[in-house]
Amino acid sequence: MASTTETKQKKMLILKSADNDEFEIEESVGVQSETIKNLVEDGFTFVPLPNVYTKALIKIIDYLKKHANKTDSNDEEIKTFDKDFVNTTFDDLFELVSAANYLHISCLMNMLCQTIADRIKDKSPEAVRKIFHINCDYTPEEEAKIRKANAQAFEGQFDESLD
Amino acid sequence: MSPVEQLVSFSAEKIEGSDDLLTKILLFLPARPLFRFKLVSKRWMSLISDPRFSSLWKPESFPSALILESSSGKFSTLMKCLKWIKSTTVDVSMGIYIWLALQSLTCFRLTSLYLEMTTPPWKLKYYIDRRKPTLCGIQKMICSWPGFTSSYIKLTFTMLSLISEANQQLVPYLALYMPCKVKFTVKGGICEEFPLPSVHHLIENPFWIGSKLSNIGQ
Numbered sequence: 001m002a003s004t005t006e007t008k009q010k011k012m013l014i015l016k017s018a019d020n021d022e023f024e025i026e027e028s029v030g031v032q033s034e035t036i037k038n039l040v041e042d043g044f045t046f047v048p049l050p051n052v053y054t055k056a057l058i059k060i061i062d063y064l065k066k067h068a069n070k071t072d073s074n075d076e077e078i079k080t081f082d083k084d085f086v087n088t089t090f091d092d093l094f095e096l097v098s099a100a101n102y103l104h105i106s107c108l109m110n111m112l113c114q115t116i117a118d119r120i121k122d123k124s125p126e127a128v129r130k131i132f133h134i135n136c137d138y139t140p141e142e143e144a145k146i147r148k149a150n151a152q153a154f155e156g157q158f159d160e161s162l163d
Numbered sequence: 164m165s166p167v168e169q170l171v172s173f174s175a176e177k178i179e180g181s182d183d184l185l186t187k188i189l190l191f192l193p194a195r196p197l198f199r200f201k202l203v204s205k206r207w208m209s210l211i212s213d214p215r216f217s218s219l220w221k222p223e224s225f226p227s228a229l230i231l232e233s234s235s236g237k238f239s240t241l242m243k244c245l246k247w248i249k250s251t252t253v254d255v256s257m258g259i260y261i262w263l264a265l266q267s268l269t270c271f272r273l274t275s276l277y278l279e280m281t282t283p284p285w286k287l288k289y290y291i292d293r294r295k296p297t298l299c300g301i302q303k304m305i306c307s308w309p310g311f312t313s314s315y316i317k318l319t320f321t322m323l324s325l326i327s328e329a330n331q332q333l334v335p336y337l338a339l340y341m342p343c344k345v346k347f348t349v350k351g352g353i354c355e356e357f358p359l360p361s362v363h364h365l366i367e368n369p370f371w372i373g374s375k376l377s378n379i380g381q
Contacts, residue, residue, distance in 0.1 A: 117191030153198035
């Protein structure tokens with residue numbers, strides 16, 4: 001398998017971010033994204049990604065390159081890479097998860113959703129609102145009602161930090 | 164607003180603007196935070212309470228749990244299941260055989276159960292062996308019950324939920340709920356009945372499901 005890809009000329013793709021930066025990557029790296037794969041199968045070699053900004057795209061290309069070269073021996077290395085990859089701010093994670101969703105990269109989606117869920121699961125609803133930039137649309141009476149109905153879920157101390 | 168701030172709120176908006184994306188994230192949360200995060204906003208509440216959400220929510224990501232809600236479709240599923248089991252009385256001797264009707268509940272992972280009993284006060288605990296493969300459908304479980312091996316036991320029960328016990332490291336257990344009265348008929352005709360809270364009590368307090376049965380009875 002490795003020898004045939006070496007002898008053949010590598011097929012390349014150009015990805016264009018929402019802020020008009022272009023990135024050249026190998027087709028074999030790009031097709032880990034279902035969205036890109038579908039376009040490649042339709043004969044495209046130039047892929048505009050109007051929903052993905054340069055900052056996120058650079059990270060995602062890094063991820064795809066790393067995971068395209070997955071072998072038995074670099075398992076640990078990839079684990080370390082993944083750990084660093086998700087070690088970022090919530091806003092970066094949101095940008096990445098939205099891009100991964102658009103690009104349909106399921107392993108990356110799972111990793112990002114799991115990370116976000118793990119990082120919010122001990123937080124208070126108030127902290128979650130701030131993290132997701134949500135305005136509370138309940139009246140104080142409605143809030144009290146929900147707290148009462150789910151009393152056990154509100155027992156104990158919650159993490160109020162926003163990181 | 165600075166460009167950086169704009170970008171920041173934009174990325175959060177992308178999540179807020181897509182039910183699909185937010186649902187995907189919420190599906191990775193365990194039961195307790197999900198109940199808590201109903202308070203985040205009306206939209207979160209409606210996504211979490213949606214019957215489609217509980218049908219997608221799988222114990223692969225959460226070792227063992229099931230959302231139980233009176234307002235959702237899940238409850239009607241449970242009710243069906245409940246009726247089915249209610250009409251099933253298991254007669255056993257030499258240990259207890261437990262049949263669980265799981266055909267309408269897709270998100271269960273069950274294999275073997277460990278049954279523990281202390282009398283009095285009595286207590287039932289069912290440990291699930293997670294190393295074994297997932298089984299769906301009607302599942303038969305055999306548990307040995309020291310002290311009752313030569314007794315005749317009639318057990319009518321309903322299983323409502325699987326939920327992992329908080330603060331206990333990775334030991335999921337099955338809470339078994341008996342909707343009406345539990346009848347233990349010991350050989351020789353002695354019969355004891357244990358009154359338990361109604362199903363409505365459980366619906367109102369979903370976390371009872373994860374409690375020890377002995378606590379539920381209190």
